Amino acid sequence: MSWQRVRGHDALITSFQxxxxxxxxxHAYLFVGPSGIGKRLFALELAKALLCEGQxxxxxxxxxxxxxxxxxxxxxPDFLLMQKPPEDMEFRIALMREILDRIYLKPARGRGKxxxxxxxxxxxxxxxxxxxxxxxxxxxxxxxxxxxxxxDRQLPTIVSRCQVVRFAPLxxxxxxxxxxxxxxxxxxxxxxxxxxSEGCPGTALALSDPALWEFRRDLIRCLATQPLQGxxxxxKWMEFLEEAGKESKLQRRRAxxxxxxxxxxxxxxLRCSVGSxxxxxxxxxxxxxxxxxxxxGTDPLLRLIERTLQADExxxxxxxxxxxxxxxxxxxxxxxxxxxx
Amino acid sequence: MxxxxxxxxxxxxxxxxxxxxxxxxxxxILKNIKAIADQGRCTLMxxxxxxxxxxxxxxxxxxxxxxxxxxxxxxxxxLREAQENDLNLEADSSSxxxxxQGMEFEMPSDDPSHFPDIPTFNEDKYHEIAGSTxxxxxxxxxxxxxxxxxxxxxxxxxxxxxxxxxxxVATDGRRLALAQGTAKAHGDHTTRGQTPVVxxxxxxxxxxxxxxxxxxxxxxxxxxxxxxRTELAVIYSRLVEGRFPDYRAVFPKKQGIKVxxxxxxxxxxxxxxxxxxxxxxxxxTFSFGNDRLTLLAQGQTAGRSKVEMPVTYDGKKVxxxxxxSFLIEMLRVxxxxxxxxxDLIDGATPALFRSGSNYSYLVMPLT
Numbered sequence: 099m100s101w102q103r104v105r106g107h108d109a110l111i112t113s114f115q116x117x118x119x120x121x122x123x124x125h126a127y128l129f130v131g132p133s134g135i136g137k138r139l140f141a142l143e144l145a146k147a148l149l150c151e152g153q154x155x156x157x158x159x160x161x162x163x164x165x166x167x168x169x170x171x172x173x174x175p176d177f178l179l180m181q182k183p184p185e186d187m188e189f190r191i192a193l194m195r196e197i198l199d200r201i202y203l204k205p206a207r208g209r210g211k212x213x214x215x216x217x218x219x220x221x222x223x224x225x226x227x228x229x230x231x232x233x234x235x236x237x238x239x240x241x242x243x244x245x246x247x248x249x250d251r252q253l254p255t256i257v258s259r260c261q262v263v264r265f266a267p268l269x270x271x272x273x274x275x276x277x278x279x280x281x282x283x284x285x286x287x288x289x290x291x292x293x294x295s296e297g298c299p300g301t302a303l304a305l306s307d308p309a310l311w312e313f314r315r316d317l318i319r320c321l322a323t324q325p326l327q328g329x330x331x332x333x334k335w336m337e338f339l340e341e342a343g344k345e346s347k348l349q350r351r352r353a354x355x356x357x358x359x360x361x362x363x364x365x366x367x368l369r370c371s372v373g374s375x376x377x378x379x380x381x382x383x384x385x386x387x388x389x390x391x392x393x394x395g396t397d398p399l400l401r402l403i404e405r406t407l408q409a410d411e412x413x414x415x416x417x418x419x420x421x422x423x424x425x426x427x428x429x430x431x432x433x434x435x436x437x438x439x
Numbered sequence: 440m441x442x443x444x445x446x447x448x449x450x451x452x453x454x455x456x457x458x459x460x461x462x463x464x465x466x467x468i469l470k471n472i473k474a475i476a477d478q479g480r481c482t483l484m485x486x487x488x489x490x491x492x493x494x495x496x497x498x499x500x501x502x503x504x505x506x507x508x509x510x511x512x513x514x515x516x517x518l519r520e521a522q523e524n525d526l527n528l529e530a531d532s533s534s535x536x537x538x539x540q541g542m543e544f545e546m547p548s549d550d551p552s553h554f555p556d557i558p559t560f561n562e563d564k565y566h567e568i569a570g571s572t573x574x575x576x577x578x579x580x581x582x583x584x585x586x587x588x589x590x591x592x593x594x595x596x597x598x599x600x601x602x603x604x605x606x607x608v609a610t611d612g613r614r615l616a617l618a619q620g621t622a623k624a625h626g627d628h629t630t631r632g633q634t635p636v637v638x639x640x641x642x643x644x645x646x647x648x649x650x651x652x653x654x655x656x657x658x659x660x661x662x663x664x665x666x667x668r669t670e671l672a673v674i675y676s677r678l679v680e681g682r683f684p685d686y687r688a689v690f691p692k693k694q695g696i697k698v699x700x701x702x703x704x705x706x707x708x709x710x711x712x713x714x715x716x717x718x719x720x721x722x723x724t725f726s727f728g729n730d731r732l733t734l735l736a737q738g739q740t741a742g743r744s745k746v747e748m749p750v751t752y753d754g755k756k757v758x759x760x761x762x763x764s765f766l767i768e769m770l771r772v773x774x775x776x777x778x779x780x781x782d783l784i785d786g787a788t789p790a791l792f793r794s795g796s797n798y799s800y801l802v803m804p805l806t
Binding site: 203 | 664
């Protein structure tokens with residue numbers, strides 16, 4: 099039933115079911131793993147299993163009872179999913195207070211309480227510290243789940259109060275299957291997305307946006323041109339990001355996806371240079387990449403990959419997008435010049 | 440559902456229900472009112488997931504039973520603006536239509552199963568309290584609750600119902616208000632052995648619903664929730680987690696000095712003295728002796744104030760410091776012509792103010 103929606107984390111599901119059947123669920127979990135891997139979905143199903151009012155022995159939501167219906171609609175009084183507002187850079191204490199206010203009310207439907215704290219990576223110190231006392235000893239019957247990408251992003255005092263659950267990447271076959279279920283019919287495209295996703299179906303789905311692949315074509319065309327039109331392309335790139343929406347979160351998300359595409363292109367070029375086969379690039383695209391390799395050699399390629407990853411980090415650190423792109427394109431223009439050898 | 444309704448009746452009911460609609464950002468569906476029409480009755484409910492209201496609409500004829508989500512804000516506007524008195528209401532999970540002569544409004548709606556139900560009040564164990572008594576008791580305690588505290592168990596009012604007594608207690612750790620009244624128990628309803636704390640928000644909503652004198656309120660406390668039945672509605676709230684401090688232990692056991700203070704003049708004196716306090720030093724010194732009470736305050740930058748009023752006390756001189764707002768908040772909810780008695784031991788032990796036999800207010804002095 100409801101756990102089936104979670105893909106590729108069967109071992110975790112079994113272990114949670116086993117722990118729950120013995121009544122030994124912890125009161126606080128920290129789920130870590132790359133974004134798009136299925137942490138939130140897992141946490142929602144866990145909440146559903148806990149709050150389900152149906153008549154069955156399984157630790158699983160039945161999807162029919164009023165409890166499950168309210169949880170799906172996000173109006174279950176004993177359930178709270180708190181996310182950082184898109185315009186904020188940090189998870190602030192005001193949000194934390196809202197979580198605490200709710201968790202310190204007695205359960206309304208009598209089956210316990212669940213609070214999921216999404217974007218736990220962005221908890222600021224003030225909010226994290228306000229949480230410590232509750233995290234250590236939540237009110238009876240409550241379960242707290244924090245979702246983040248890595249334990250390194252948390253204060254040690256937070257990590258030590260939670261049971262850490264690590265989410266492993268899905269196999270490419272499984273990602274391929276998820277994509278097929280989500281209505282992506284072209285097997286070649288599916289295979290490319292799965293190769294790009296690094297085992298995160300959410301990333302693969304985000305990358306399936308046709309506009310991104312249009313952008314990728316432009317990017318390849320730009321790399322093929324000699325000399326590289328860096329200034330012009332960074333302007334075009336920025337326009338593309340702005341098309342994602344007014345909110346900076348959407349633009350940053352798209353910027354990260356674009357950079358991922360660029361890294362994959364450079365990685366494929368690197369593979370060509372050492373005589374391996376590219377993972378994502380088509381035959382036609384490979385020709386362009388081989389030409390680039392011939393022009394500049396392997397070492398500069400490695401540097402460019404590193405430079406692009408650096409840009410990705412800058413996106414995450416909320417540097418101005420225009421500046422990141424201009425600087426990156428500048429580095430690319432210089433790095434791809436034959437004279438640079 | 441389909442119903443033929445009386446505009447004013449529906450408007451009054453919707454206005455009452457909408458008091459529970461959250462003002463903050465929540466799931467859009469909670470900004471609405473849920474209606475259930477069944478067996479000749481139409482019930483409206485609204486909730487913010489912490490508290491809720493449930494009430495029956497009067498003057499409504501049900502043509503087709505069912506459940507529906509009514510968009511509160513727009514429906515209220517329609518009911519206010521419409522000229523005629525009889526309207527047709529038709530709603531399902533996708534739309535809500537209001538028709539009158541020469542007008543028709545269609546609004547998108549939502550799935551009623553996504554809206555949590557508010558429990559009904561059909562208890563045989565409950566307490567009955569006069570509305571006016573309860574209103575006064577709430578006013579005299581609710582201001583003393585802790586707001587935004589890390590001590591969550593104090594963010595509400597403790598209810599003690601046993602036999603024919605009702606006690607409400609509120610504290611934020613620095614002062615404590617205790618109001619007492621009479622109530623009538625039905626079916627052995629009692630809170631003995633429990634410490635049910637009703638959130639401040641629910642107490643305020645209840646107080647607003649007690650404006651008409653002469654009504655009797657029924658209260659039922661369950662382990663996790665409380666239900667109030669007023670004349671028109673049922674108010675529901677979840678209780679606060681945690682243990683409320685043992686308030687009986689903080690009342691001083693020793694006998695000290697006793698001073699009688701008239702509420703009105705005393706409040707005036709405190710307010711005057713408090714003018715010279717500032718954010719850094721919220722402190723007024725109260726000095727009793729020589730049949731006089733002298734209030735002294737000195738702010739960092741503000742200046743100095745000295746206010747005197749006559750009292751009947753001629754014993755040993757006693758000085759005690761208070762945060763004046765703690766006193767003003769309490770004096771404000773008492774009738775100005777009433778009298779207070781103050782029990783003092785010294786400048787370092789909590790001072791106990793009493794008004795009649797039903798109200799006690801304990802304040803920690805500043806040291």
